[in-house]
Amino acid sequence: MKMNGARILLECLKLEGVDLVFGYPGGTVINLYDELMNVREIRHILPRHEQGGTHAADGYARATGKVGVAIATSGPGATNTVTGIATAYMDSIPMVVISGQVTTALIGNDAFQEVDMIGITRPITKHSFLIRNPKDIPSIVRKAFYIARSGRPGPVLIDFPKDVQIAQAEFKWPETVDIRGYKPNLEGHPRQVEKAILMMLAARRPVIYVGGGVISADAAGDLTALARRLQFPVTTTLMGLGSFPENDPLALKMLGMHGAYAANMAMTNSDLILAVGARFDDRVTGKIATFAPHAKIIHVDVDPTSIRKNVRVDLPIVGDVKDVLVKMLAELDKQADGLKELQANLSVWHEDISGWKEKYPIAYKQSTTTIKPQYVIQKLRELSQEDAIMATDVGQHQMWVAQFFGFQQPRTLLSSGGLGTMGFGLPAAMGAQAAFPKRQVICVCGDGGVQMNIQELATMVQNRLPVKIVILNNNFLGMVRQWQELFFDKRYSQTCLELPIDFVKLAEAYGAKGLRTEKPGEVEQVIKEALAHNGPVVMEFKISREEKVLPMVPAGASLNEMVLNA
Amino acid sequence: MHHNSHTISVLVENEFGVLARVSGLFSGRGFNIESLAVAPTNEEGLSRMTIVTRGDENVLEQITKQLNKLVDVIKVIDFSDESAIEREMALIKVTAEDQNRAEVLRIVDIFRAKIIDVTPKSYTIEATGAPVKIDAILELLRPLGLKELVRTGAVAIGRGAKGWKG
Numbered sequence: 001m002k003m004n005g006a007r008i009l010l011e012c013l014k015l016e017g018v019d020l021v022f023g024y025p026g027g028t029v030i031n032l033y034d035e036l037m038n039v040r041e042i043r044h045i046l047p048r049h050e051q052g053g054t055h056a057a058d059g060y061a062r063a064t065g066k067v068g069v070a071i072a073t074s075g076p077g078a079t080n081t082v083t084g085i086a087t088a089y090m091d092s093i094p095m096v097v098i099s100g101q102v103t104t105a106l107i108g109n110d111a112f113q114e115v116d117m118i119g120i121t122r123p124i125t126k127h128s129f130l131i132r133n134p135k136d137i138p139s140i141v142r143k144a145f146y147i148a149r150s151g152r153p154g155p156v157l158i159d160f161p162k163d164v165q166i167a168q169a170e171f172k173w174p175e176t177v178d179i180r181g182y183k184p185n186l187e188g189h190p191r192q193v194e195k196a197i198l199m200m201l202a203a204r205r206p207v208i209y210v211g212g213g214v215i216s217a218d219a220a221g222d223l224t225a226l227a228r229r230l231q232f233p234v235t236t237t238l239m240g241l242g243s244f245p246e247n248d249p250l251a252l253k254m255l256g257m258h259g260a261y262a263a264n265m266a267m268t269n270s271d272l273i274l275a276v277g278a279r280f281d282d283r284v285t286g287k288i289a290t291f292a293p294h295a296k297i298i299h300v301d302v303d304p305t306s307i308r309k310n311v312r313v314d315l316p317i318v319g320d321v322k323d324v325l326v327k328m329l330a331e332l333d334k335q336a337d338g339l340k341e342l343q344a345n346l347s348v349w350h351e352d353i354s355g356w357k358e359k360y361p362i363a364y365k366q367s368t369t370t371i372k373p374q375y376v377i378q379k380l381r382e383l384s385q386e387d388a389i390m391a392t393d394v395g396q397h398q399m400w401v402a403q404f405f406g407f408q409q410p411r412t413l414l415s416s417g418g419l420g421t422m423g424f425g426l427p428a429a430m431g432a433q434a435a436f437p438k439r440q441v442i443c444v445c446g447d448g449g450v451q452m453n454i455q456e457l458a459t460m461v462q463n464r465l466p467v468k469i470v471i472l473n474n475n476f477l478g479m480v481r482q483w484q485e486l487f488f489d490k491r492y493s494q495t496c497l498e499l500p501i502d503f504v505k506l507a508e509a510y511g512a513k514g515l516r517t518e519k520p521g522e523v524e525q526v527i528k529e530a531l532a533h534n535g536p537v538v539m540e541f542k543i544s545r546e547e548k549v550l551p552m553v554p555a556g557a558s559l560n561e562m563v564l565n566a
Numbered sequence: 567m568h569h570n571s572h573t574i575s576v577l578v579e580n581e582f583g584v585l586a587r588v589s590g591l592f593s594g595r596g597f598n599i600e601s602l603a604v605a606p607t608n609e610e611g612l613s614r615m616t617i618v619t620r621g622d623e624n625v626l627e628q629i630t631k632q633l634n635k636l637v638d639v640i641k642v643i644d645f646s647d648e649s650a651i652e653r654e655m656a657l658i659k660v661t662a663e664d665q666n667r668a669e670v671l672r673i674v675d676i677f678r679a680k681i682i683d684v685t686p687k688s689y690t691i692e693a694t695g696a697p698v699k700i701d702a703i704l705e706l707l708r709p710l711g712l713k714e715l716v717r718t719g720a721v722a723i724g725r726g727a728k729g730w731k732g
Contacts, residue, residue, distance in 0.1 A: 305631040
């Protein structure tokens with residue numbers, strides 16, 4: 001059947017299972033939007049800024065595991081998605097972004113609202129496509145979704161010129177997808193798995209170090225089973241939070257720059273690190289030269305480029321994390337004696353770890369006069385449902401959430417780990433809430449980042465997305481201020497926001513509910529009232545202004561050189 | 567630190583933007599390109615790039631892995647020192663007046679190069695060979711008055727009976 005290119009694209013989205021897109025119309029996607037009125041199966045949410053729409057698609061993808069879809073018009077609409085695309089790229093989030101493009105005959109002519117979007121996004125996409133002919137749309141869409149979600153997931157851009165949206169073609173959906181240059185290696189090599197098991201059974205001071213790859217592979221259950229079977233302690237990166245329940249005695253919690261003392265000490269003193277879906281980034285390793293000096297490293301990752309990029313690896317296993325973990329569990333079934341012996345060998349290590357946990361637990365000093373941000377996070381955990389989704393922005397509050405929220409389930413933390421994008425939290429929460437209208441979705445922000453995409457409050461109110469937004473207001477860009485306090489002699493260059501914003505009035509102006517307190521005694525009441533409200537709420541907590549995130553490994557220091565109280 | 571130069575062959579889809587993807591990968595990740603030659607192959611839709619790069623073992627491992635990760639890259643062949651034959655062509659314009667003309671001709675003859683353009687004041691030479699041979703002829707011609715030089719960059723092919731598919 002013949003149809004126009006716009007309709008073909010929408011039919012393809014339906015066949016890919018897309019039921020929700022975030023997009024913003026404009027001159028070069030007006031034909032696409034016109035066709036959208038004829039396609040009832042796809043729900044469309046109109047953000048107030050393309051960056052918000054892209055982060056919302058990202059939040060949707062993180063919370064569901066499905067491919068998030070965002071649409072923007074050419075030129076400024078498209079460039080506004082760039083931060084969102086880069087954010088998704090750094091955290092390996094499956095996303096397809098469709099940008100309008102000027103008519104093919106005008107490409108390269110500096111036409112109105114023309115940018116070379118393929119060129120701009122080349123280093124921040126997994127792949128990109130320019131559609132030149134409407135008959136290519138089905139195979140391009142099919143490939144785009146396949147590339148976005150398979151292997152190490154990531155964002156894919158489809159640049160869609162206006163004339164191709166208008167032109168007619170026969171719609172034919174390809175039954176299969178085959179890309180000769182793209183064959184992700186999903187199956188872990190059985191011999192490597194066997195070798196890994198032998199190394200694990202011989203370990204005396206092992207640690208499992210888990211990254212976001214475990215969550216994107218939907219392998220949290222297998223990881224938890226493996227850790228419990230071996231009785232290996234587990235530490236996670238920021239992106240890995242939720243892959244292992246933090247109330248488990250084996251949990252070391254987060255490691256790295258603001259990680260738990262026990263986690264960093266365990267890594268430094270370990271004789272075996274089983275790295276699963278993690279990439280040894282600089283916020284995790286500290287100074288590379290002194291990182292885990294005694295450890296043999298087994299590195300499981302679906303992306304071969306992650307292996308040996310930053311650290312030496314003794315045993316690489318390239319494969320889908322879930323496939324490898326399942327194979328490891330099966331292999332362990334044959335090792336009853338080895339496992340028994342292993343347990344006897346681990347008792348000293350478990351004692352060391354308990355000692356570190358007791359010596360410096362993640363903690364803070366409570367106050368009766370000012371609100372401690374950590375207290376707010378603890379109260380949020382206490383008062384929210386176990387499957388509540390927590391989105392964060394970037395900065396101090398993000399680290400307090402990571403340290404104090406106690407994540408138990410995968411896909412319950414939405415946070416920009418790799419790129420560290422301020423302004424991410426609020427729209428990401430919106431995307432998750434759109435995917436799960438019945439679940440509690442909480443967004444914790446600072447008073448800095450929340451203003452970077454605050455306009456999406458309108459989208460939340462309009463679409464009845466009842467996100468509970470917590471602003472930890474210290475009237476500072478707190479994380480940079482903390483660095484200035486510790487490393488720049490308290491020279492607070494441009495980190496005091498000075499003008500106090502009335503966030504309650506701002507919420508009300510958008511039609512949302514606003515609540516505020518500066519009294520520790522009222523925190524619980526405010527959270528309860530917000531969670532009970534059937535609509536978006538902004539909670540503003542005026543917190544102790546110069547509270548720091550601790551412990552802290554200063555940039556460039558070794559993991560065991562933590563600032564514990566400053 | 568001195569790093570050896572390595573020759574890598576990259577078979578790519580002959581598609582829009584593929585050169586930008588490969589060269590962008592090198593520049594974005596701080597890898598070095600000494601030369602890059604690219605043209606279509608005997609197979610429809612397939613082009614072959616020969617890239618000469620420098621770096622230690624770890625850098626080279628990252629380069630090949632990152633290249634393999636590109637969707638448009640079909641195969642990456644990393645040639646170790648003896649496994650490939652490398653050739654390069656240079657077009658060289660030299661000053662050739664009175665006393666120099668005979669000397670230029672002698673050098674051209676020794677290197678089995680060709681004169682492809684002549685004027686009363688210059689010769690233009692076509693030289694082909696391993697990159698070290700091109701370096702050598704340039705070394706000899708330079709004192710005679712080298713006016714212009716164009717090199718193609720190396721192309722490489724594996725030794726032996728097997729093609730790249732094995």
